[in-house]
């Protein structure tokens with residue numbers, strides 16, 4: 001049926017009816033039209049640095065969609081180390097093997113697709129001179145996003161995971177998911193929605209159950225409870241020692257960390273403490289300072305915007321936000337200490353209005 005539609009001359013003729021058809025046209029219909037009029041050749045599929053499970057799931061889903069649905073050769077390239085134990089386990093268990101963005105020849109590609117991120121986000125590189133065929137993302141678009149041409153932009157902050165959006169395209173294209181793609185998409189939806197516990201809608205529900213039905217359950221179990229490196233326990237002890245409780249907030253500004261993935265992981269972990277409404281964790285790693293914010297009820301992105309201000313770039317969706325700041329290469333340690341003081345002061349100032357806490361008491365209480 002797909003082939004008949006693609007070859008049918010009738011598809012291109014009813015221009016006069018376009019308006020009335022617009023509502024019914026799926027994202028896949030629109031993307032397919034873009035692809036049909038785009039030069040033949042390889043397509044590059046990219047996400048943000050150090051991709052998380054949702055980014056990995058969406059990368060694999062888009063590769064599957066482009067090759068099975070549009071007959072395109074799609075190449076996934078990644079940047080930055082994948083370090084969080086769950087992400088490493090996903091790459092290992094699923095045997096994922098991607099090209100290194102630094103090593104590829106951009107001239108080989110007729111276009112690129114970005115998933116789980118957007119042009120202008122600080123942790124994302126848009127390849128110069130390569131047309132952007134599509135962007136799939138569920139993060140809020142920033143006011144100062146650059147105006148680059150995107151042939152097909154699908155940005156839906158109301159969806160819990162980019163992997164759910166990609167699932168929708170695969171379904172619209174009438175494709176049967178293979179086990180690898182289903183398992184990857186499921187990991188992405190599970191990770192970003194905490195097994196549908198937050199920031200989800202009907203699409204996430206459907207995508208979650210449909211991909212789980214076709215996923216490799218033994219692989220899923222091994223990805224969910226991965227082996228942890230010995231370093232993990234040392235970092236955990238340090239984070240527990242360094243974090244402070246201030247009213248409903250837990251603040252863990254950890255100095256230098258040996259693994260930046262620990263920052264998001266500790267923010268998740270601290271938020272689980274009884275009566276904690278928000279957790280902010282930050283740490284320096286190789287010239288940058290990374291922060292992760294998790295909240296119970298408040299939207300995380302605007303809160304992080306008030307904490308980071310002009311200091312760095314950031315993004316978020318629902319109750320999750322993260323950002324990064326480049327540290328002065330001349331004196332990264334001093335710069336990091338000054339930044340941590342600013343982050344602490346701004347967080348406490350916000351807390352004052354939320355909790356009515358006295359900001360004169362800046363020390364907080366140890367959590368462990």
Ligand SMILES: [Mn+2]
Pocket residue numbers: 054055116138160161162192
């Ligand atoms: Mn995501």
